[in-house]
Amino acid sequence: MLRPFAAAALSCLALQATPVFAGEPLQAPSFAVRGLDGRTVRLTEFKGKPVVLDFWATWCAPCRATMPHLDTVQKRYRESGLVVLGVSVDDGDAEFVKRYAAKLGVKFRLAMADEEVLDSYGPIRSIPTTFFIDRRGVVLRRVVGYIDAETLDSYVTELVDR
Numbered sequence: 001m002l003r004p005f006a007a008a009a010l011s012c013l014a015l016q017a018t019p020v021f022a023g024e025p026l027q028a029p030s031f032a033v034r035g036l037d038g039r040t041v042r043l044t045e046f047k048g049k050p051v052v053l054d055f056w057a058t059w060c061a062p063c064r065a066t067m068p069h070l071d072t073v074q075k076r077y078r079e080s081g082l083v084v085l086g087v088s089v090d091d092g093d094a095e096f097v098k099r100y101a102a103k104l105g106v107k108f109r110l111a112m113a114d115e116e117v118l119d120s121y122g123p124i125r126s127i128p129t130t131f132f133i134d135r136r137g138v139v140l141r142r143v144v145g146y147i148d149a150e151t152l153d154s155y156v157t158e159l160v161d162r
Contacts (some may be wrong), residue, residue: 001160028053028121028133033087033111036098041085043110043137049081050159051133054082055113055124057089058100062146063128065105070151073156074108081135087117089127134162 023142028043028051035041043051046141056063067086074084088097094112101110118124121131132141132155140162141155 007014026139028131028137028139029117031117031120033114033117036093036101036110036112038094041109043133046083046085046133047137048135049083050077050135050156050162051131052082052084052156053121053131053133054084054086054119054157055089055127055129057127058092058097059090060127064104066128066130066146067101067106068151069147069152070082071105071107072149073152076153077160082156082160086110087113089113089118089124090119110146132156132159134159 030040030043032040052070052073054066054067058064070084070086075081086101086106088110090097090112097110097112121129126144127146128145130143130147131139132143134140140159143155147155
């Protein structure tokens with residue numbers, strides 16, 4: 001579970017995000033996190049599939065605003081193999097996050113962050129932070145902040161067409 005100050009230190013970005021990526025694309029770090037269904041979710045499960053990995057929290061307004069967009073692209077690009085995985089950085093229990101996501105109508109897969117995944121993909125200092133991982137497991141793009149529907153769709157189209 002996250003250290004109490006870790007979640008409090010995260011900022012929640014409301015501004016339109018721009019891609020943040022410096023240098024050569026990197027291989028996505030492997031991870032294993034606890035899904036809200038209680039099962040372990042591993043990046044290796046998605047080998048050969050494009051992945052949108054979104055770090056979010058229930059208390060983050062821009063995160064909540066992005067969730068329907070993520071749900072839409074999951075439905076639209078499911079046949080292309082797209083996997084959207086939302087990883088909550090909440091300190092609360094998984095049941096609270098699960099109820100919250102159900103209230104929002106979120107259908108894509110959700111999991112709880114742990115220190116290991118945050119360290120591997122971090123530092124995650126602001127949320128939402130979203131990673132776009134291609135079929136070869138390469139991080140093509142990292143976006144910090146809210147992503148509007150049109151921009152998200154263009155990033156996902158680029159991802160699934162690779």
